[in-house]
Amino acid sequence: MPGLEGLLNYQRQWFRDDIRAALSVVAVALPVAIAYAQLTGVNAVVGLYSCILPMLVYALFGTSRQLIVGPDAATCAVIAAVVTPLAAGDPVKHWQLVMTMTGMTGIWCLLASRFKLGVLADFLSKPILMGLLNGVAITIIVGQFSKVFGFKFEHPYLIERLADLPRYITQFHRPTILISLVALFVFLLIKRFRPQWPAALAVMIISAFAVWFFNLGTFEIKTVGAIQSGLPIFQTPAFDLGIARELVMPALNLAMVSFVSMMLTARSFAAKNGYDIDADKEFMALGLANIASAFSQGFAVSGADSRTAVNDANGGKTQWVSIIAALLITLIALFLTAPLQYIPSAALGIVLVIASLSLIDLKALWQLRKRDNSAFFLAFTTLLAVLFIGVIPGITLAVLLGLFQFLRVVMRPTEQVLGLDHKGVIRSIDSAKKAIPIHGVFIYRFNSPLTYFNALYFKRQLLRKIAAEEGVECLIIDAVPCFTHLDLSVMAMLADLHIILKKLGIRLVVAGRKRQMLKWCELASVSTTDGGVLIRSDLYLALKMNQIYKQALAEGLAPLVHKQPNNEDVLIHSHL
Known part of the structure; x- marks a missing residue:
C-alpha cells in the first residue's frame, strides 16, 4: 500500500488544502458521475457507487498523490458499446453485465501488474490515444443528441444515426430543447463570470429546481427518476456464462485504454509536483479500484483528468483528498438522493457534450501531419475506425496498427x-x-x-x-x-x-x-x-x-x- 505511507506521515498544515480540494472534487465528480451513469445505461446512483470504494482503494494502493479515480467518458462509452447489444433491453441484465465487465477489467489489470507489464503504458502511443479520444468524444456527442433534443435513436452505430438524422429532426421535442438551451446558457454564463464555480453542478441544481418548481414533468420532459438511497447490496450476476465470454477481450481492451489514459494523467501531475510514478503498482491500484467498483455494483473507473486537475489547482497535497471526497459522496448517496430524481436527462446530455468537447483536439491531430506523417496516419485511422466500426473494434484495430508500425520499424530500420x-x-x-x-x-x-x-x-x-x-x-x-x-x-x-x-x-x-x-x-x-x-x-x-x-x-x-x-x-x- 504505497499510499498508506503518505497517510501515516501526514502533516497537519496540509489538512485545510486537502479539505478545500476535496469539496471542489465532489462538486465536479457528482454531476459527472450521474451523467456517466446515464451514458453507461445504468441508474444514476450507480455513478455514485462507482466513486466511493474505488477512491478509497486508490488512496491506499496508488502511487500518485494527486490522481482522482472515477467514471471516465472513454471507459463508459466502451462499456455501453459492448454491453448494450448483449443485454437486449433488459435493464437488470445490463447492470449485471456492466459489473461483470468491470470485474474482468480489474482482473486483467491485476494480471498485468503481476507480470510487470507497466511498460504497456507506452504501448498505446500518443497518436493512437489522440485518435481514440477524438473518436470516442464524437461518438458520445452524437449519442447525446437524443437526450438534448428529446427523441430516441433506433440505430446503435454512429454512421447510421447520422444518415438518419433528417428523419430524427421531425421528432424533436420542443420542451426538452428549451431545457437544454437553458442548461447550456447557465453553463456558459457561469464559465464567463464565475469560472471558479462548478458549472456542471450548478446546471444540475438549477435545472432540477426548475423541473420540480414548475412541474415540468407534465410536459413529458424525461428526468433521472427515482433513486434508491443507501449503500448497494452485493448481488451475484445471474446470466448465461456464454455471454460472459463475450466480455473477456473487450475487458482486456478496456483495461489497456483505462491504464494508458490514467498513466498519462498521473505522470503529468507527478512531474509537475516533483515525484515519480510506479507503473506496475498503478496497474495493481487500477485493478483493485475496478474490482472494488464491481463489488459495490458500480462500473469501470479510470484516472479522471478533470477531477485530478481540480484537485491540483485547489492545492490537494495527499490521498486524503480522495478519502474525504469519497466520504462526502457516501453521505449524498445515503441521505440526499431524493433531489437527484428531478435532474432532467437533457441537462445531463449538455454536461456530457461539454465534457466530451474537451476531449476533441482535431487541430493537434492535423498538426501531426506536418511533424510526423506516420503518426498522423495512425491517429487518423484510429479516429475513423472508432467512428465507422465502433469503439471496441476501433481500439483493437488501433492496437494492431501500432504493433504493425512498430514491427515495420524493427524489420526495416534505418x-x-x-x-x-x-x-x-x-x-x-x-x-x-x-x-x-x-x-x-x-x-x-x-x-x-x-x-x-x-x-x-x-x-x-x-x-x-x-x-x-x-x-x-x-x-x-x-x-x-x-x-x-x-x-x-x-x-x-x-x-x-x-x-x-x-x-x-x-x-x-x-x-x-x-x-x-x-x-x-x-x-x-x-x-x-x-x-x-x-x-x-x-x-x-x-x-x-x-x-x-x-x-x-x-x-x-x-x-x-x-x-x-x-x-x-x-x-x-x-x-x-
Whole structure:
C-alpha cells in the first residue's frame, strides 16, 4: 500500500488544502458521475457507487498523490458499446453485465501488474490515444443528441444515426430543447463570470429546481427518476456464462485504454509536483479500484483528468483528498438522493457534450501531419475506425496498427555506412560529407535488434551495399545496436554471411559486445578461430587490427595476426 505511507506521515498544515480540494472534487465528480451513469445505461446512483470504494482503494494502493479515480467518458462509452447489444433491453441484465465487465477489467489489470507489464503504458502511443479520444468524444456527442433534443435513436452505430438524422429532426421535442438551451446558457454564463464555480453542478441544481418548481414533468420532459438511497447490496450476476465470454477481450481492451489514459494523467501531475510514478503498482491500484467498483455494483473507473486537475489547482497535497471526497459522496448517496430524481436527462446530455468537447483536439491531430506523417496516419485511422466500426473494434484495430508500425520499424530500420572524419572519429557518411570512406574497409551499422524476422533483410541489404562498392577487403559490422540478444536464426545467418564473404575474399569482423559474441558464437557453433568470424571489442580496435593485418600481409606475417587471441593488445604489441 504505497499510499498508506503518505497517510501515516501526514502533516497537519496540509489538512485545510486537502479539505478545500476535496469539496471542489465532489462538486465536479457528482454531476459527472450521474451523467456517466446515464451514458453507461445504468441508474444514476450507480455513478455514485462507482466513486466511493474505488477512491478509497486508490488512496491506499496508488502511487500518485494527486490522481482522482472515477467514471471516465472513454471507459463508459466502451462499456455501453459492448454491453448494450448483449443485454437486449433488459435493464437488470445490463447492470449485471456492466459489473461483470468491470470485474474482468480489474482482473486483467491485476494480471498485468503481476507480470510487470507497466511498460504497456507506452504501448498505446500518443497518436493512437489522440485518435481514440477524438473518436470516442464524437461518438458520445452524437449519442447525446437524443437526450438534448428529446427523441430516441433506433440505430446503435454512429454512421447510421447520422444518415438518419433528417428523419430524427421531425421528432424533436420542443420542451426538452428549451431545457437544454437553458442548461447550456447557465453553463456558459457561469464559465464567463464565475469560472471558479462548478458549472456542471450548478446546471444540475438549477435545472432540477426548475423541473420540480414548475412541474415540468407534465410536459413529458424525461428526468433521472427515482433513486434508491443507501449503500448497494452485493448481488451475484445471474446470466448465461456464454455471454460472459463475450466480455473477456473487450475487458482486456478496456483495461489497456483505462491504464494508458490514467498513466498519462498521473505522470503529468507527478512531474509537475516533483515525484515519480510506479507503473506496475498503478496497474495493481487500477485493478483493485475496478474490482472494488464491481463489488459495490458500480462500473469501470479510470484516472479522471478533470477531477485530478481540480484537485491540483485547489492545492490537494495527499490521498486524503480522495478519502474525504469519497466520504462526502457516501453521505449524498445515503441521505440526499431524493433531489437527484428531478435532474432532467437533457441537462445531463449538455454536461456530457461539454465534457466530451474537451476531449476533441482535431487541430493537434492535423498538426501531426506536418511533424510526423506516420503518426498522423495512425491517429487518423484510429479516429475513423472508432467512428465507422465502433469503439471496441476501433481500439483493437488501433492496437494492431501500432504493433504493425512498430514491427515495420524493427524489420526495416534505418542503416548507416560509417567512415572517418578529419579528426579520425568514426561517424556516418551522409550528404554533409564530414566523413569519408576508408579504402578497402566497409563499416556497416544496422539500427535495430537482429532477430529471426529481419535477419534475411539484414543480409540482403549488406550484400547489396557491398556489391555496389569496389575493392572491399574487410567488412566491419557494428554489433552494439543490432546484436542485442541470442537468436539462433541470426547466428545461422551470420555463419552463412561469413561463407559468402569468404568466397568473395572479404574478411568479416564483428565489433562490439565481444564477450557476448564469443559466447553466442560458441553456442551456435560459429567459428571464431582461424578463418572464422573475427570478433573485436569496438570499431576503433577493429580498424587498428585491420591496419596491422594489412601491414603484416605486406611483410609476409599475415598468419600471426589472423588468429583470434584472448587479448588483442598482446597481438598488437607482438607485431609492433
